[in-house]
Amino acid sequence: MSAVYITGAGMISALGNSVKETLLALREQRSGISPITLFDTRLKHIPAGEVKCSDEELLDRMDIHSDRDTYTRTALLGLTAAKEAMRMSQSSVDKQRISLVSSTTTGGMSFHEKNAHTIFTGTTGSKYIALLDCADAAQKIARHFGISNNITTVSTACSSSANAIIVGARMIKTGMADKVLVGGTDALTRFALNGFNSLEILSPDGCMPFDAHRNGISLGEGAAYLVLESAAVAKPENILCRLSGYTNTNEAYHQTASSPDGEGATLSIRQALETAGLLAADIDYINAHGTGTWINDLSEGRAIETVFGTAIPPVSSTKGYTGHTLAAAGAAEAIISMLAIQHNLLFPNLRFTAQMPELSFTPQTTMEENVPVNHVLSNSFGFGGSNATLIFSRP
Amino acid sequence: MHAYLTSTGLISPQRTFENDFSCGLQTEGAAILPAIEPDYRGLISPVQLRRMSRILKLGIGAAQLCINNAGGLQPDAIIVGTGLACVNDLEIFLKSIIETGEQSLSSIPFINSLHNTVAAQVARILKIQTYNNTHCHRGASFENALLDALMLLHEKEHKQALVGGIDEFSMHYYNLLPAKVVTGEGAGFFLLSHLPAGKNSVKISAVRTFYAPGEDFIARFLAEQHTPVHQLDAVLLGMNGNPSDDAVYHRLIDNFFPPDTRLITYKHLCGEYHTSSAFALALAAHSIAAGAFPAPAVFKPGKSAKPQKVLLYNHYQNCNHTLMLVTG
Numbered sequence: 001m002s003a004v005y006i007t008g009a010g011m012i013s014a015l016g017n018s019v020k021e022t023l024l025a026l027r028e029q030r031s032g033i034s035p036i037t038l039f040d041t042r043l044k045h046i047p048a049g050e051v052k053c054s055d056e057e058l059l060d061r062m063d064i065h066s067d068r069d070t071y072t073r074t075a076l077l078g079l080t081a082a083k084e085a086m087r088m089s090q091s092s093v094d095k096q097r098i099s100l101v102s103s104t105t106t107g108g109m110s111f112h113e114k115n116a117h118t119i120f121t122g123t124t125g126s127k128y129i130a131l132l133d134c135a136d137a138a139q140k141i142a143r144h145f146g147i148s149n150n151i152t153t154v155s156t157a158c159s160s161s162a163n164a165i166i167v168g169a170r171m172i173k174t175g176m177a178d179k180v181l182v183g184g185t186d187a188l189t190r191f192a193l194n195g196f197n198s199l200e201i202l203s204p205d206g207c208m209p210f211d212a213h214r215n216g217i218s219l220g221e222g223a224a225y226l227v228l229e230s231a232a233v234a235k236p237e238n239i240l241c242r243l244s245g246y247t248n249t250n251e252a253y254h255q256t257a258s259s260p261d262g263e264g265a266t267l268s269i270r271q272a273l274e275t276a277g278l279l280a281a282d283i284d285y286i287n288a289h290g291t292g293t294w295i296n297d298l299s300e301g302r303a304i305e306t307v308f309g310t311a312i313p314p315v316s317s318t319k320g321y322t323g324h325t326l327a328a329a330g331a332a333e334a335i336i337s338m339l340a341i342q343h344n345l346l347f348p349n350l351r352f353t354a355q356m357p358e359l360s361f362t363p364q365t366t367m368e369e370n371v372p373v374n375h376v377l378s379n380s381f382g383f384g385g386s387n388a389t390l391i392f393s394r395p
Numbered sequence: 396m397h398a399y400l401t402s403t404g405l406i407s408p409q410r411t412f413e414n415d416f417s418c419g420l421q422t423e424g425a426a427i428l429p430a431i432e433p434d435y436r437g438l439i440s441p442v443q444l445r446r447m448s449r450i451l452k453l454g455i456g457a458a459q460l461c462i463n464n465a466g467g468l469q470p471d472a473i474i475v476g477t478g479l480a481c482v483n484d485l486e487i488f489l490k491s492i493i494e495t496g497e498q499s500l501s502s503i504p505f506i507n508s509l510h511n512t513v514a515a516q517v518a519r520i521l522k523i524q525t526y527n528n529t530h531c532h533r534g535a536s537f538e539n540a541l542l543d544a545l546m547l548l549h550e551k552e553h554k555q556a557l558v559g560g561i562d563e564f565s566m567h568y569y570n571l572l573p574a575k576v577v578t579g580e581g582a583g584f585f586l587l588s589h590l591p592a593g594k595n596s597v598k599i600s601a602v603r604t605f606y607a608p609g610e611d612f613i614a615r616f617l618a619e620q621h622t623p624v625h626q627l628d629a630v631l632l633g634m635n636g637n638p639s640d641d642a643v644y645h646r647l648i649d650n651f652f653p654p655d656t657r658l659i660t661y662k663h664l665c666g667e668y669h670t671s672s673a674f675a676l677a678l679a680a681h682s683i684a685a686g687a688f689p690a691p692a693v694f695k696p697g698k699s700a701k702p703q704k705v706l707l708y709n710h711y712q713n714c715n716h717t718l719m720l721v722t723g
Contacts, residue, residue, distance in 0.1 A: 384515025
């Protein structure tokens with residue numbers, strides 16, 4: 001495929017407010033999963049990856065002084081990460097050649113929840129109607145940067161921002177754009193907490209991906225955006241890494257569960273390797289979807305065994321650090337994959353205690369420095385069987 | 396980038412599920428235009444039907460109609476555009492959180508509320524394991540889904556893309572609208588191919604979406620398509636009856652489109668909703684194939700040649716602007 005380069009990255013999560021702070025937390029093996037402090041919920045006892053900045057603080061950090069009541073938390077997180085990514089990418093590209101592919105699953109739900117009474121009785125002011133849907137965060141970001149061509153918002157559950165990255169990459173490949181801001185944003189909400197709780201898949205004490213004693217997901221919140229550029233405009237000194245392969249597939253199996261044999265995940269990993277023109281043996285590190293649910297880790301683990309056989313590269317899930325940030329997860333893990341390549345690091349899986357009896361491998365449990373990391377494979381799997389795999393390579 | 400239209404399946408406030416636009420269009424509209432739904436038993440298995448929310452029935456029903464109209468041809472990509480997705484299920488789950496104080500909640504409305512539910516269920520029912528995506532971007536949702544399909548087909552890794560535009564009516568959203576316009580809903584699916592399905596296959600020549608664009612974006616788009624404005628045989632405009640929204644179209648009628656341009660409107664037939672452009676595309680494709688636009692859709696007759704080059708322009712609250720060029 002024609003080259004798609006990453007020239008900017010921005011991230012806010014429970015690990016910190018920038019890519020630099022993210023890397024520091026990862027190096028210190030510090031989890032951001034902790035009790036919820038910023039909003040009221042009966043599920044407060046369930047820890048999550050909360051960004052410890054109130055909406056007011058986020059507004060102040062971004063110098064937003066007018067219409068402060070028209071910014072949802074989703075939009076504020078998104079703007080924070082998008083600004084960092086765009087600042088990092090210095091190229092001057094014709095505005096007509098810049099696009100934006102954002103993603104979210106909860107959209108304006110944080111606003112919806114706080115104002116449910118007036119929304120459902122129709123007494124909320126009409127000016128707030130734009131805050132309810134998925135497009136709001138993307139349009140706030142587009143307005144901030146003056147991007148006006150082909151702006152969209154993808155929503156495919158937990159693989160949303162991985163799919164946003166794929167759509168952006170295809171815009172570059174097909175020549176529709178030279179520079180695309182891609183990523184995702186999601187705020188913690190009572191809606192998502194209660195939704196995952198109703199499925200009985202929330203971990204009561206912090207997720208344990210690929211562990212025999214795993215007991216569910218820890219939710220998180222945050223935003224992560226990347227700047228993709230074509231070979232024509234990317235300045236060599238700005239290139240952070242290269243998106244070398246990607247795939248979007250659907251397992252077409254079940255609305256909320258993946259097949260235990262990992263058929264969908266296998267398909268996703270294999271096709272991504274094919275588009276990258278790489279062999280399984282070329283992959284130096286797998287940043288797994290690894291949610292810590294019984295079914296995901298079994299299914300994904302089996303798929304990794306199917307594709308990589310007896311030569312499984314180091315595998316870890318970094319959701320033990322950030323929590324599962326839903327729509328932001330794919331882009332957040334893309335940035336973590338990029339950091340692994342840039343700094344030749346392997347990040348350990350947190351809270352690991354015992355090998356899954358069904359699997360032949362254990363996740364990476366120690367921090368490894370100065371190991372050559374040239375190709376990283378990152379999985380994102382979502383409800384509805386929406387699977388995506390991305391491969392990042394040293395440029 | 397372009398694609399050819401193989402077939403359409405449309406459930407709308409008109410009886411379009413039976414015989415597209417030859418059904419006798421009704422224009423005596425109420426304030427809210429609900430979709431006229433087919434008997435789903437011929438389209439969806441009874442077991443599945445019992446469990447489906449309304450938007451799923453609309454979406455799966457229209458997708459199945461589209462596949463049937465293509466003689467059972469299977470897509471290798473499924474892409475849905477939906478402004479508010481499963482907004483009524485979302486409302487059910489949110490209300491139950493509030494009413495129960497977050498206790499003993501059923502997971503069903505949560506699962507049904509996910510934005511990619513329709514695309515995922517179409518994939519599951521048709522057993523399509525390839526590309527699956529959902530765009531939720533207000534008034535540009537459907538056009539963004541179409542653009543996604545055009546890129547896929549352009550890359551030639553996929554041959555047939557099933558693209559849908561779906562939205563259902565939501566009372567609480569309607570209550571918040573700043574200006575009440577005739578509001579509708581609907582589900583339109585289109586099977587697109589990188590090759591023409593037959594000699595008279597309608598072609599989607601270009602799709603573009605804009606957010607708060609500059610003045611000359613339509614002229615720029617037409618220039619890129621090498622289509623001077625006087626060559627357009629018809630223009631479909633998304634007028635919705637709200638004076639401030641319609642003023643945007645009237646400025647173009649007065650200053651941009653030549654006086655003999657044939658102008659077509661459709662929101663008095665399908666109502667305003669985020670993906671009403673799916674209705675407009677079906678109407679344009681039908682009219683190109685039929686050689687004429689149905690009389691109730693004609694806003695200004697203009698030139699009378701058989702429509703071959705048709706521009707579709709819609710905007711949502713003067714913020715999301717979308718253009719499609721469709722040719723015979």
